[in-house]
Every structure is written in C-alpha cells, then in structure tokens.
Amino acid sequence: MGNVQTSSIANQLLPFESYISDVPKLKFVESLGSTRFMKVARVETAKGPIVVKVFVFSDQFCHVEFYRDQLQQIGRRLLSHPNCAPFSHIYLTARSAILCRPFSKFTLYDRLSTRPFLSTIEKRWIAFQLLKAFAQLRIAMIRHGDIKSQNVLVSSSLWIRITDFAPFKPTFLPYNNPSDFTFFFDTSRRRFCYLAPERFKDNDELLMEANRNYGNNEFINFYEGLTEAMDIFALGCLFVELFTDGRQVAFNLPQAIDYKLMNDESAEIYLKRLLSHISEQEFVPLIKIMLDRNPKRRREEFLKLSPCSSYNLFPPIFEKYLYNYFKELQEQPTPDALITKLYVERDNFISMIRDLDCSSVSVLFINYVCVSLRSCQSLTSKMDAISLLHQLSKICTPVLVFERIILYLANSLTDYFALVRAEALLVLGEILCSVETIPPEECRLLDFIFPKFKLLLNDPSNLVKIALASNLGKFAQLAKRFFELNAARLRSDSPEQQSQKDSNLSQLDPKAAFVSPPLDMGKSSTRLEVFLSNEKQHLIETEYKSSQDAITELFVTLCGSENEVRRCIFEARNLDLLCQFFGSSRIVDVLLHMISLLNDKNDWRIRSAFYEACPILAKHLGQNRTSKLKPFLLSGLQDSEEFVVIEAFRCIYLLLSQQLLSSSVIFNILPDVVPFLIHPNKWLRVIAVNILTVLESSFSIADIYCKLVPLLQPFLKEQLIRLNCFDLIYETLEQPISRQIWDLLLKEHHSFELISAIEERKTVENLVVVMTHIFLHLGHCRQILRIIVIK
Template identity: 35%
Template sequence: MGNQLVGIAPSEIFPVEHYLTDHSQLQFDASLGSTRFFKVARAKSQEGMIVVKVFALHDPMLPLVKHRVHIEEIKSKLQSAVNCLCFQKVIMTDKAVFLMREYVKYSLYDRISTRPFLTMIEKKFIAFQILFALRQCHTLGVCHGDIKLENIMITSWNWVLLTDIASYKPTYLPDDNPADYSFFFDTSRRRLCYIAPERFVKTSAELSNQLLPSEDHVKKGELTPAMDIFSTGCALAEMFTDGRPPFDLSQLLAYRNGEYDPNPHIDTIDDKEIRDLIKSMIQLNPADRCSAELYLDEEKNKIFPDYFYSFLQPYLQMFSATNPIISPDEKIDRLKSDINGIINMLLPSNDSEECTDGLVLIVQLVTSCIRGLHLSTTKIQALDVLLELSTYCSAETVLDRIVPYIFHMIQDVSPGVRKSALHGLNNTLSTVKNLKPSDANTFPEYIFPGLINVAHDDAVIVRTTFAQIISQLAQTGLRFLKCCQNVQEDEPTSSAFETELATLHEMVQQSVSSLLTDSHNIVKQTLVNSNIIELCEFFGTQRANDVILSHMVTFLNDKTDKHLRASFFDNFVNVAAFVDQQCSPILCPLLQQGFTDSEEFVAKKALNAMSHLIEKRLLQKTALYQLIRDISCFLIHPNLWIRQATVGCFSATARMLDDVDVQCKILPVMKPYLKHSIILVDREELVMNTLKDPLPRNIYDTVVKCSIVETLVDILGERKKARTIANTGHIPLTSVTQSMHQNSALRNLIRKLESEGMTEIVEDQLLALSKHILKVHKQLAFDNKYNSKGKINIGDTKLNVHCYSIALARSQHSKLQDPMTLGNRRRGIDDHHQSVSNMNDEWKCMFGSPELSSSKQMHSSRNPSPIGGSYTSDVQPSPSHSIEGPTDMSYIHYRYAPCKLELRKLISHRQECHEMTMRRHEWAEQEVWKPRLPPPGWRLRSQLVAHLHEHKSGVNRLVTIPNTSLFASCSSDSYVRIWDCVKMEGKNIANRSKQVYNHQNGALYGMTTCRNNQSLATVSHSGSVVVLNLESNSNKLNVIQMKQLDLQEDGCAVDISYLDSGSQMVLVYATVYGSIIGWDLRAPKLAWKVNNDIKQGIITAMCLDTRQSCLTLGTSSGYHTCWDLRFRLPIATIAHSKAVRVRRLIKHPSEPSWIISAMQDNNEVTVWNLESGSKQQTLWASSAPPLSNSQV
C-alpha cells in the first residue's frame, strides 16, 4: 500500500462555479460535492435543473476524445432504456470537460434515510427495477462499472434511474494502492467498496503516476455483466439492511483473499429469499453469478410478485416516459379512470397482506403529482383516488403518506378543492384501524393544529364543510386516544390519557366556538344539524352546556333568519337531554319565545320540541303546567300543523301524568276548545276530532297585519262584555259604539272582518288568541322595518306625461299653458317631490325631474311639427342630459342618459384609435419590407462600421427603436445597452453605449419596445419582467415597472412581445413551463393567462401578426402553435419533421397567415403557412442533403 499521487497536482484549485461562468446558458445553483476527479454542481438551465460534472484539464495530453465518443455511443444505445439516465450532453473546452444530465432530487442512498421510510414492498420493487435496468443495459452491450446507492436515482413515485455510467473509469485497479480507488470511486468518502473482487489486480508501480493511464497498460479487459451483478448485490444488501454496507475497501480485499465472510451481515435480513438472492449475486467467482435476466425469471412469484412484471412496471413506465411528457393533471385523470382496475389487479381474491401493501406504490404515484396539479377538477380527482386507496391501505400508509398531501390540498387557493379536501380528510381518517401507540398524539399534535385556521377561512363553503365534519373528527380523535390506550394498557398511562384528552378538548372547543359565532348563519345551522349529539358526547356534560348550549341559545336572537331559529328547536332537545338538570331553568323561556315566533313553522318546531322534552321528562310539573296554559289557545290556531303539534304536547303530557292530574290540570285547560268532553287525552287522533273549528285563516292574517291590532283587541273585549251584559237583560254601555264611530280606521277594519265572516264566535276566538296575536304582530312589525332598509319605493311617484296641441298660427312668444294647467302640474310635482329628490340623475332621467325650465319649454314649443302640433314631455332634460332628433324639424325627440352618451363616444373613440393603430402597423410593415433602390454607383462590399465590445457575455436580442437612430441590445451579462447608429460612421474613435441598465440578477433573454416606443421591456432568467424608460437626457435607463414571476409555478420568461391595439397596452411573455401571460401596463394585476401544451416542448420563440390578433409560438421540439388572442385559443399547430428546436420566429412581410421560422440544425429557415399547415419555402445553408434528417 502506498501514498503515491495518481495524477499531476494542479497549481491552482478553483471551485466548480468558476468553470460555469463561461456558459451563459447555465446558472450555478449549488455544489453537490467535489473531489480531485470531478467537481459536481447543480445548475439552472432553460429547461430546468441539471447536474454538471466538471473535469478540470491539467494535462492536455489526456485521451479525452475517445471517452467522449464512448459516452455518446452509450447515450445512443440506451435511448430506449427507460430505467437508465445517461449523460445527455458533453462539452469540451480548453479549461474543462462538462458532463451534463437531468437532475433528480433523491438518490437511493438519500431515500433510505428519508421519511416516510421505505416499506418492504417498495424495496422489492426498487430491487426489481435495478435488475430490470441492468437487463436493459446488458442486452444492449453496455456495462455500468460503478453501481452504488449514490448512482441509483429514484423519483418521488419510486421509479428507478440508473445513472452516471462509468465508461471513463478504469476497469481494473491495483490491489496494493488505495489511491486509485479513492480517486475514481470513493466520491462519497464513505470508504465503502462495491467493486467486483476480480477488478483488483497486481500492477507495476509506474502506472500509478498517470492521471488517466492508457488502455494498453491499465485496462486489460472490458467491463463484464458479472462485475455489475456483484455491485448490484452489494447495493441491494445495503438497502435491505437500512443503510449498512456489506463491504468497505479493506473488507472487500479480504473477501477477495478468502479472509472475510459477509454472510453474517446478510443474515440480518428477515426474508430468506432475499438473503439467498444477495448471496448469489456477490459470489466470489464471477462464473457463479447469474445474469440479471435470469435473476428476474427465477424470482418471479417469489421475491417479486407477478404484477411487477405484468402490470406495475409497464404501467409506471407510461407515466415516467419523457416522450411524450405527461403533465400531472393528465396523470391524475388517467389514474382516476383506472383506479378500480388497479385495485382489482393488486388485490386478488386471497386479499393477502402483501398484496394490500402493494397499493402503497400507487399511493406514491398519486401523491407525486399533487404539487404539480393546476386544475381544480384534477385536484378533486386526486382526492377521490386517495380516498379509494385509503380503504385498503394500512394505518401507517394513510397517516404517513396520504394525510400530509390532503393537508396540502386544504391550503389550496380554490374553495372547492379545500372543501373536498376536508371531506377527504374526514373519510380517510375514519378508515384507519390497527393503530400503533405512537399514533396516539396524531390529532392533538397534527390534525387539529393543521385545521386551526379553517374555522376562519374566507370561503363560507369551506367553513360550512368544517362545521359538517368536526363532530366526526372529534370522535375519530377520541377513538385514536382510546385505541392507543388499549394497546398500552400494561403501562400506567391514565394520567397521560387525561392530559391528551384535555388538550384535544381545548382544540376542538376553540374551533367549535368559532363556528358557532360565525358571521354566516348557514355555518351555525350546519354545525347543529350535523350530529351535534356526538360533540356533546365528546365534550361531556359540563363543556356541552358551556360551549354548545350557551351558543345555541343565541340563535333565537337572530330575528332575520327563520331557518336558524328552526334549527335550534330541531336540535336543542338532544343537547338538553344530554346536559340534563343544568339547563332545566331555561327551557321554559326558550319554548315560550318559540311559541310566539312570527314564522309559524318555527312555532310548530318549538311545539314539537316541547313534546320531545315532555317524553324525556325534562320539564318539571310547575313549568309544564304553565306551558300547557300558554299553548292551549293553539288548539284553535288556523295552522293545521300547529294544532297537531299542540295536540301532541297535550297527549304526551297525559301519557306522563297520572289520571288525577290529567282530570284536574289538563282537561280544564282544553275544555274551552273542545266540542264535547273527552277522556282519552293521550289519543291524538281522538283529540283532533273533538276540537272546535279553528279561527279562519283570512281573519287571522288580517288581524295580525293590521296596524291597530291593540285597539281592535280592546274593542273586541268591550264588545264581549257588552254581549255578556245584554245576555243578563241589562242595557249595554254605548262606549263601544262611540269608540267605533270616532275611529274611522277601526270602523273600516271591523266592517272588513265582518265581511270576511267574523261572528261572535270568531270574536271569542280572536280574544283567546289575543296575547299570541299581539306578540306576533310586534315581531312582524320589527321584521318589516328591518327588511325595508335601503329600498326606494318608486311606486308612490306620480309621473304623468301631459300632451299639448299648439296651433301653428299662434305667436311664437305665446304661452303654451294656461295658469290652471301650470298650477295643476305644480301640485303634481310637489306631491312626489319628496320621492324624486332621493333619486340620482339617471333615475330622474327615466322617471322625471320636479321642475321645468321655462326657456326650454319655449325652445321645444318653437320646433315646428309636420303634423301641425308639437309633442312635449312633462320633464325636460337637465344640462347634463341630451336630446337628439333626426333633424331640427322633427317633432319626436330622443332622450338619453349621460352614461349611454358617454359609452357611445367612448366606443367611437376606441374604434378610431384601433383603425389608426392598424394603419400605423401596416405602414410601418410596408416601410420595413419595401425594397429600396441603391444609389447610383453603389456596390456590395464588406466594411466594418463599428466594433461594439462592452457586453461581457453573449448578446441575446437586438431591438431597433422606431423613428430614431437608436437600437438596444440585451445580453447574458445582465446588461441592457442603447447604441446610436449616427455615432458609428467613423467620426468617433471609440464607440460607446449611449445608455446602460444593469439588471444584476440573471441573464436577459428577451426585449421589446413598448409604450409608444418610449420604453423597453426585458425578461430575465431570474423571473423578472422589467419596463425601462428611455430618457434622452440621461445615461441610465430607469425602471418604471417590474413584475416578478413565480419560478415554481411558471418558471422564467423566455421571450416577450408588445400588444398595442390602441385600446390596450399589454406585454405578452412566454415562460419555460408553457404559460403565456398578458400584463396590462395600466393595471397592477395580470390581464390574462393561458397555458400552451407542455407536451409540445419548451417555448423558445414567439411573434405577433400584423393585426396583433394572433400569437405564434415556437418550441424546443419543433412545434409552431398559433393562438387567437381574441378568444385565447390555439387555432393551428405545425410540427417540424425532425422535431428540432425553433430558434426565432418573425411574421411574413406580405402574407398574413405565413411565418418565417429559423431552426436549430443545418441553418434551416422555413416559411410556414399556418392556414394550410404546409411548408411554402425552405432556405438551406448546410452541406447536408437538402431537407434531409442528418444534422451538421
């Protein structure tokens, strides 16, 4: 063992970000580790996050070209290998070599230590995919060479990607020099070693001095599949032992020499079949190891279930494919349609636990899509799928993998999604069985703290849903505590249980109190109608009285919501029965308030509640007798439901009391309302048949709604006394008759009642119901007063149109109306002046104004009429109104409100602006493309006008500023510079930019003029859209507006255009994730937003047509999509046959439906017809055959 260096020591060591500065398309994000061999970084590119491996060049004689060719060959071979992730791009410079591939967040090494930990079925599926990936590689003649957990990537839905194929690393290593192993393979510094034993050989000492020795000296042979099998066996052993590696370097060398046995380490794995598989894969003799394909065949229906082969691998492959890319919304939509078949596939008739655990793989697939969903419908579908899966999953899977994502949905911006998430949470938790002791604190520590803000949600529907499910959530939380208490019954946990229960009570009480005091009555009503008794049982007697009943009583104070008051009487009986004696003193007043409610169906529900209270024996006898006397008058109430409910109360009382009490207390109260005596009061149908005829409904309604009901009751009482006196033979007093004659309203009311059928019997019935009628009348008066606020009664206005005929022979200066007419009209105006004065100008224009202008009357009368008369209105327009007519000689005048006239003027102005804008665009277009004849004697020649070198990185866009000699440039160095062409005619020694703006954060990719060419708008890689003001008297560009994009939601903007149609000033920019956004510069918020199909690739270019009604996009996959901006719909799509990137797009100068597109390869420029979808012309500047698929 030696300490020799394996390469030339560099004179200076730079960090990895130093090497990325020369690549403007890459932005350094984070270092992923650096060794002497490779420096690894995560970088942002236009297409997302990538991994960049940097090999710094210190020896120019290294044979790097061969390695590059080999890497590209491997990439070509493995294009169809769905479980392999090759290096996608290799860049060689004079400083370093860059290997680039897609970034995947987790390696298998990271995943085995990340919660939720992998279950056994997940580990088996990962092992299956690793072997499947090896079979793909070995079948295509590719060996990996460095398989370890760090090189096995795993997605959030457990899809395995075998990456970093080590074709550039030596096949054989010296067994006496650990420096070579450390340099090439020990990048994690964990000192573990998964290299096959046969790869360690004895070598001469001088070879160790070379950084990458030639293949003739070190690489005595090629990699073999058996070497990869050994490394895979070591990786599987580490995964199934939860991160304990089977070998380090010294142990592997000892194992090679027969001095170390890894079997004791492997025997810690519980599954015998897995132990046997790993032992077979790490055998010392390569010939004893089987191929990956043979292992897959042998372990079918043993370690790996049959559905791994027949269903799961091909099904997940569909979701993991990169061509075409399937969006999360499309994945969920597919899963929703397939979920029943999936469950049937993974749950055969034997319903074994292992098969049930297989659903966790589908759960991972669903939850991996949730954060990327955009549509509310697919979010709700995802919740439905999770709920369906939760009924078959274990408690651990539900609590660790499903519930957290449901909570993520509860924070969604859509109220409909939040509502569905609450229902999903309740239903999912109700399915959880077989809890562990560690799950006892799930509700007090996780569930209810996460729901604490839902009771104050902005959407009423969300709060209503929470009120609907909170009782079930409370019961489920109590069940969790009790189940865990039963599991731990051998331990002294009673005090802990009481503490946790008290905490749970406090949290639920906080939410319930908020819901019971909500500003919307529907929330309160939903809470008490949704198993309120379950909440009472959860809280216990004292808390039920203090929290629930005390808040429910306040429902009766709401005089405007009859349904809320009715819900109180529907539910308070059960609460009162649970609270029992604590609420007895308040029962009688609550019922009495309900009896006199202005809504009869509320009174009926109060009577039903009283009947239930009697049956439950919750009313004391003294209170019961008082209530019986109060409701006895309802036996003649005109409402049949109230009479039936009243009879029910009497019958329930009779069933509860003994016969003596019934005869002495109940029958005397009922007797005035019965036709004849009755004995069986407990028989409701008999009592109903014995009742006297009820008070007529029309009379009852008339009396309740009249304004002098109190006076009427007094008069009816006096009339009854008079009749009583008259029946005794005495002469009645005349005070009753005098009162009626003195009060005309009372006299008219009694006449009306008598005409409706009021007799002496009816008068007695009214007197019997007088107390109830007076209370209901007061309540109705209050309700009418409350409900009339804010209303304007225009029915009382007296708006009469007067017509006058004027003789043409009369003098023009004669008066149009005589004094009598003017006086009558003045009185009419005075009558309705009070009402009209409250109207605004628009209403006055429609319904009339109180006064006329005499001058305008005279002017109107002087307009001659073709039929010998003139038509005038009683109301003339004010100066703010206008009168229009066909001609000055017309006798018909048209009157318009100011808003209508202003609207007409605005429409006319906008039309003129639009026409002028369209003409301006057409003139500018014609001016640009119009051929100009060169001056006499002119010859084409190449002459350098100016060399502009201020930009430090690639220039991404040049934009001319119309009507000036200026143009602007933006670059990846974050600078915008303004240049003056006049100063480039050779008169200046140095050409400098006229104005400068430094963005300081990210490369600038797009730029356009805006605001009538007075401003510039740019988009940057950092996600900002900046509007700069062009000022001639300053050398700096000032920011006047800026908007920051959400990089997680939309990504950065890639191109920008300006939509100026005269009526709007909209910046249109496209983002990496396919969003097309319109930002009206006059408003703080976005004007509109649409999404291009992400399957068409990343948007790379865009252009507007001449009329600015259509926007054409170009993508990285060669698609050209035309959007109609008027309807914001895609109307045409053209795909390039080679699917190469679209570099730039411009509109055709003469054909409105044609575009000119510059493609990535072969210097191709194509003219496309969007209307027909065909090529019109192609410019080909390449040595490759024209229109061929070969790329140069």
C-alpha cells in the same frame, strides 16, 4: 479520464461557477460535492434543473473526444429504456468537460434514511426495478461498472433510474494500492466497495491487461474487460444495502480484497454472516448467487433464476400490471394529466388490487397521488387527487394512512382553492374516524393538525369554515380517542421505563425532566412509584385539559361566525358528538352559545336551528336540568315565523317522547301549546295533537282530567274521554281560523284593541259578512295572539 493518472489536479484551481459560466445555457445553483476527480453541481436550464459533473483538464494537453463519443453512444442506446438515465448533454470547453444528467432530489442512498421510511413492498418494488434496469442494460449491450446507491436516482413516486455511466473509470484496480479506488470510486468517502472480486488484480496482471487493451491506442475501450457478472455483483451488494435499510453494506475496500483472497470456506462464512442481517429472507438465495466469487457461475445462475418472474420474490401484479402501468404514468406530461389518468382508471386498479389480495401495493399508488397533488395546477385535478386518496385509504394499512395520506391532506388545508381546502378537511375527518387502530408512534398527530385548524378559523371562505364546523364533532371524538391512547401509554409505563425516559430527557433538556424526589434508602422504590404515579396523573390531567381547550377554542370561535357556519355546528349528529366530548361539566357552556342563535331576528333559519338542536342537548343535560330550556321553548312558540314555531313544537314533542321534561315544566307550557289546535297552519295543528297523544301516556288520569281537559275544552267540539287516538282528536277539533283572517290580524298593529272593539259591537246587526266570520273566532284569536309576539 483514462486508466493512467498523469496529472489529476489542475495547477490553477478556480471557483466552480467559473467552469459553469463557460456554457451560457447553464446557470449555477449550488454545489453538490467536489472531489479530486470531478465536481458536481446543480444548475438551471430553460427546461428545468439538471446535475452537471465537471472534469477539469490538467495543464497538459488533454484529449477526451474518445470518451465523449462513448458517452454519446451509451446515451443513444439507452434512450428508450425507462430505468436508465445516461448523460443527456456533454459540453467540451477549453478548461473542462461538463457532463449533464437529469436532476433528482433523492438518490437511493438518501432515500433509505429519509422519512417516511420505505415499507417492505416499496423495497421490493425498488429491487424489481433495479433488475429491470439491469435487463435493459443487457438489451442495450451496456455495462455500467459502478452501480451503487449514489448512482441510483429515486423519484418521489419511487421510480428508479440508474445513472452516472462512467466508461472512463478503470475496469481493474490493484488490490495493494487503494489510491485508484479512492480517486475514481470512493467519491462519497463512505469507503464501501461494490466492485466484483475479479476487478482486483496484482500489478503484473494489471500491466498485462493494460498492454492488451491499450495496444497502440491512447485510450482504453470501455467494453473491454467489463462484464455483466461485474454489474451483477454490484447489484447484489446494492440489494444488501437496500434490504438492511442502509445500516449494512456488503463490503468496504479491505473486506472486498479479503473476500477475493480468502478460501471458499471463509467466504461462505462471511456471506452467511452478512446475509443474516437481511430482513427479507426470500432474497437471501438470490443475493448469495449475485455475490458468488466465481463470475461465470454468478452470471449463469443469475440468468437461470430469472428473478423478475419469481413470485416468491415479487407479487405477480408487479410483472403483470404495475410495471407497465407506472411506466405509462412516467410518460404523462404534467401532474394534472397523471392524476386525470389515475382518476379515470381508478376502478380498474383498485379492483385488481382487491382481486389479487395485494393491498400492500396501494402504497405505490399513494406515492404517485401524493407527489402529484403538490404539483397540480387545476382545481379539478386536486379534487380528483383528494378523492383518490380517500378511496385508497380504504384498502391500505393504518400505518400508511398516518404516514402518507394524512400529512398530504393536512398540507392541502393551506391550498389556494377554497374548495380544495374544504374537501381536504372533510376527507381528513372521514379517514381519521374510519381508522380502526392508531399506531402508538402517531399518538401526537393532533399536535400537528390542530394548529392548522386554528388557521382555518380566519379563512376568508365560509365554505371552509362550514366544513370545519360540520366535522368539529368528529375531531372532538378524535381528540378524545388520542387522549385515551396517550393516557393508556402513560399508565402502562413501569417505574423503570419512566425513570429511564426521565433520564434521557434530562440529558437533552434538564428543565424538561421531572424533579427527582428525595429518596430514603429503605423506601426508595415505593416512593419512586408514588412520585411517578402522581406525575403520570398530572400529565394525564394536563393532556385532558389541553384537548378540551383546543376543541373549545374552535367551538367558541365558530359560534361567532356567519349563520351558515353556526347552523352546521349545531347539526344534530355534530352536536351529539360535541356533547359527548365536553361531558356534563361543560354542557351548560354549549347551551349558552346556543342561546345566541335566538338573538338573530333577521334569519329565521338560525333560530330554527336552536330548536333542532335542543333535544340533543337535553339528552345530555338530563331531566333535572332541562328546566333551563323552558323560557326558550316559550320563546319559540311566540316566534313570528311559523317554521320556527313548528321546530319549537317538534322539539317539545321529542322532549316529551324521551321524558326529558318535568311535569311542572310541561304544565307551564301547555297553556301556550293548546291554542294552536285551531291555528291556520295544518302542520302546527297536527304536531299539537301529537303532543297531546304523548301526554296521554305520560300523565295519570287525574292529571289529564284536572289539568289538561279544562285547557282543551274551548277547542274541541265534543268532550273526549281519552287522548291516545290522533285521528279522533283531530276530527274533534273546532274549525281552524281561516288564513285570511289570521293574516289580517297579524298585519293589524292594534289587534287586541280591534278584537275588543268587535266584541263590544257584537250585537250590531249590520256587520259585514267578514266581520261576522271574525266574531265567530274572536275568543280563539285572542288566545293565540296573546302567545304570538306582534311587533
């Protein structure tokens, strides 16, 4: 493990697991890579997963205690520094040295190529933490010596830790022999080199350096020779990789050696060409300083610049608030505790984001919430996390909403808790409807979400189905919106673009591409345009049918669910959105499913829901087709539950107010409406009078006197000239039937026979007082009872 390679490979090669088995506390899980220098694996311990690096001893006697002590010293010095992850345990066995460090799913190298790709503010946040990590190394008087993207651990919440401190790697390398570099530093075989130019020396310089550092000792001291300037250079190379999204590396080994040897003018040209690839140009002066070939000037200029405090590079909120706050979040023992802290303090950081006008940093909070949401155990924490995502969605960009928030909410639709599934569904609908613009690359989002909705149709909890039914109208409008976006994209493609797409598609799957039409030489362009236009129209029609079928399947299935779910479907706002989506061609299908509400004789609320929904449906049907509602309106007037009758009356009133009923339908239902003017229920009397006032403005005087007044005559004390005054009509009504008499008649199974018998004996003078009172209302009762269906 020193500078001199005496025997780099053991004579007897054993399976990886055999070395891990020497430490009973470690349980091998999987190999993460193997080189001649070290083997890397993921193992499980009682405290969770960790990463181990195994150095296999050669056959000759090998002493590593000196390097173990150095690594332990590094660990002690960096124990309190949050952006550093030194080796936590070191096990020495007879065959190997096993170094243990924390496990992280991603390194920075992995994260740069993983979706969702890093946004600009996220890359700046990573750069800020890397600079903080370097400052922590300075405080601890530690030099890393091998800073690169594979040695930077990135958590899912984007917290950065530098790891794999290696004092056993050589400080200086020969520039005319790549074997040492390959053995110690090129473990990934990517061939990139982030070593500072001063670390490459010729053989004579290396020999002098070795004699000076070794002396009479067997081991080299890692403090000797390794400087801050070397780590600054490596950090600058890492910034180049970060701000080019991993597509560009500063140097490979030959380029690094050439950079050391070239003259100043050539070095300047090389840097200028390299830095031109960086998207964030504000960082170019900083990186140029960090890549300076002069180590003394590099260090002095870098420390003088103090980049963490530069508002040109980082938003002020990074230094003033975010870093310390997120450091506290890292210290939370569980995801539930982290969510609780965020939820309790949500007003503070949201108001700060708004006050400082830096809404882009909301993505950093979204990362923490989304990561913790997946790991939360308690119902309260999950509900709080969903609420936080809802609030953060209001201050972030549509791209972040679609790339981050929507996916995690969709994942919550399969949560164990029914309340979480329902809340995720409600918030999902609200967020999607509130987004003003849909990124073009997200136009197929519903292809991902709708299959999850179909799974909810069989959810064991009615609460989830109610949430889906209540938002079905919103999702229908979203389907329409996404369809229009797709259609617009198809229409906007030129023939050349579409032809290129077809060519690319045919290379991937020949069956998926359009069949190319035969083209004549003279008319090829015109015929191609016509053909592609027809294909586009076919695709648009297919998309439209698919969206209609998807919503229809959800609608039909929910209509067959429990009554609570069905009532939510036909809620006014929801039904209005559904009718807009289905269009006039499918409105009748909606009516057919609504009729099923009237078939439930045990639940008056579901029958009442039908009449609450009728005005909405009639608005989309139009006056020409509202005659289909006549038998259902009459059925409502004959219902045994007065609340249903009230809703039927309210429905008639709204239809009349909106002039959605034809004259023939109105005159057909009036004989059943008028007798309710003397009903015992005051609500029914009031709404019946309201209907009369609406008719006054809808009919001619001739119709009123010839058709309406004769119907009203038995129920009015005096004849009225006009019907436009509610108070006057109400005061003129005959005395209503008493509730006691009405209830008595309803309980009597032979009410009509009873009334007929009383009429026949109306001259009998010894009738009891109650029967005399009944006689006064015999005619009225007979008329209403003919309307009411008595079972």
